[in-house]
Amino acid sequence: MSVFSEVPQAAPVAVFKLTADFREDTDPRKVNLGVGAYRTDDCQPWVLPVVKKVEKIIVEDQSLNHEYLPILGLPEFRCSASKIALGEESPAIKEKRVGGVQCLGGTGALKVGAEYLRRWYNGNNNTGTPVYVSTPTWENHNGVFVDAGFQDIRTYRYWEPEKRGLALGGFLADLENAPERSIIVLHACAHNPTGTDPTQQEWMQIADVMKRRSLFPFFDSAYQGFASGSLEKDAWAVRYFVSQGFEIFCAQSFSKNFGLYNERVGNLTVVANDGENLARVLSQMEKIVRTTWSNPPSQGARLVAVTLTTPELFEEWKGNVKTMADRVLLMRAQLKAKLQGLGTPGTWDHITQQIGMFSFTGLNPKQVEFLIKEKHVYLMASGRINMCGLTSKNIDYVAESIHEAVTKIQ
């Protein structure tokens, strides 16, 4: 008898199941709007030209050593990654109260941050500290904090289906009612799955409440540069909070903006009130890292570090990122135009008001089911689509399918 005989099958993850179903579908018209990665207009993955270039540089560099990286990661990576988030001229960096921990992608950065907070934040080893995530949010947020030991995961209102926009009133009210010192997980930009971000004014209001209630901001920044095409614009919220004197965690992922999904490049940026607090935090992070993966992988971090610290390569990278962001913006504009052109009932402004990879279309589960089953257009039950799945070749078909879904099914 196996000692694992009683182990139940874990529930499948919706987005993976969607992709599996898509793969098995033989209909030639099929479109995958569930995929969570960038696709070119030919619906192919895109290896950034600058990445190919730097890969060559690295593999040919005989001087590179092959030892384990330091526990907290490649120093040049940690430094340049945090600079990207906070800005070259960041006063916090100048005041030496910013530190980075290289992690396995954005997930790894969330994990290390969560493990730290669970041990040392709010009175030590306090697993009862409430952690707030948006409704809806990336489905893995919950899992990471629960597995780190937090026992009280709550939600703050975020998406208002009637107006297809931010539920600001509810958001602020939930923050107002959050117990002091609660941890708030915020999407730095390009909210996943809704694509709806607070405006600058709205971020200011959010920060205001959080400051009054002594709430801890834990930013998830997976799309810097990818959302608007501008690194600075996409980092505005994070930088604003820091300028307001907040101590923050920011889990950065370079999977999307470098197209380096496979090398798991992430950085947890820590901003503390002073260098002394920072040093103590980083010392504890070392132990957390040591007991999870010992030390992080070198390939991706080296790639990113070389790119960010070499002026010509940095410019080339920003160009590559803008290419991706521009294609997404084009698809958004075209989808909205086509739906309006078809006279599809409802408003479609939110398609171009939303930002980043994802869009909450507002389609209901029945309409989604119709799209998948009858039209072979795959999207999440929530109505979330990945704009990267749209191309000049399939956009007409998708627009027509959405039109049909909305007119046939209520």
Place this chain on the structure above:
Amino acid sequence: MTTHSAFIDTPTLPLNPETKLLAAFKNDTHPDKVYLAGREYLGEDGQISVLPLTWKIKQQIGSDPTLGTEYPPGLGLPEFTRRVTDLALGKDSQAIVENRVLGVQTVGFMGAVRLGTELLRRWYNRSVAWSGPVYVALPCHDSLVDTLKAAGILDVRQYRYWNAEQRVVSMDKLTEDLEQAPEHSVVMLSASAHCPTGADLSQQDWSALAEVMASRKLLPFFLLPAQGLCLGDPDQDAWPLRHYASLGLEFLCAQSFSHSFSLYGERVGHLLLVLKQNSVLLAVQSQADSLVRSLWARPTVLGARVVATVLGNPAYLAEWRDAIRGLAERCLLIREQLLEKLRLLGTPGRWDHLTQQGGLYCCTGLNAEQVRFLARKRHLYLLPDGCVNVTAINRQNLEYVAESIYLALTSAL
């Protein structure tokens, strides 16, 4: 604006002994200094030895336009897990044939230990809220216990392993401790080239231990961080796993390919689960997948591609086996030469174990005071447990190291 910091209650973690030692070594300006406490395989030139094959394959991969940068599966590259599972158990293993082996690519060796332990904590021994006991050898790698605790194991115990007097495995004490272990305890066992002592069980010992494990219903969790580097033959180094699999036992194994492929920075690890029944495989796999999602989501690809490419190609595989044998033979040669020098100097104490062991690690038997002497007076750096990485010894420093050990044991301290 300075207010009460959110991090105010965080104590400073004292520096890792290894970190402190390395820093002291780096600050030492003495020309004869040697760092003997490292974990990487060093070549004759004192630098990390990089397998030419790895170099070659990395360049191939770097210039292959068909290889993309997409997310790998959460459980890792299938060609990697398949190959390293074959490597560990032997392609014709009954367990593999019967499709009851689960392989998960992990972020390094510690990632495999962490994932395996998280899996056990949630799903092992479902009748109780299980958090141990997990047994580790005395002594063991310092991070091992911390990792078990980080995974939520509250009850970590040690079984006696190293016999400091005889400088071998203390088989009778080991057996005694495990015979008294509560049923269903998990026992971490070094399959070969034990870190840090270098002392391994014989095949006879393994067979005897299997009986104890079976009768006490103990679950083995093998540690195999450098397959091939102990006896020069990957099949030999994995013998304990293959033997236990042939007995129909269920077990876990944490594997690493850092040393055997010079892929330290790439974090290539693997968690192997040999199950009694095929019927539980999918459920366990789904739970492992779920756990990976909140640890690192997906593993990294470069290192796994290198390993899969080598192991999957007969010519490369042969080249690799040759290279591994060379690495292992050099360890044996250094051990022989050190033993000879120590004998010539008339160094007191037992030293036969030097050549009876294989692999990188070896316990000299020096005590903490003698270790301190070595650092202060001879600029030789060891951790207080007196264990060394033999690859840090080479033609240039052999005399000096031998002489230093001799002095540590004979000088009035």
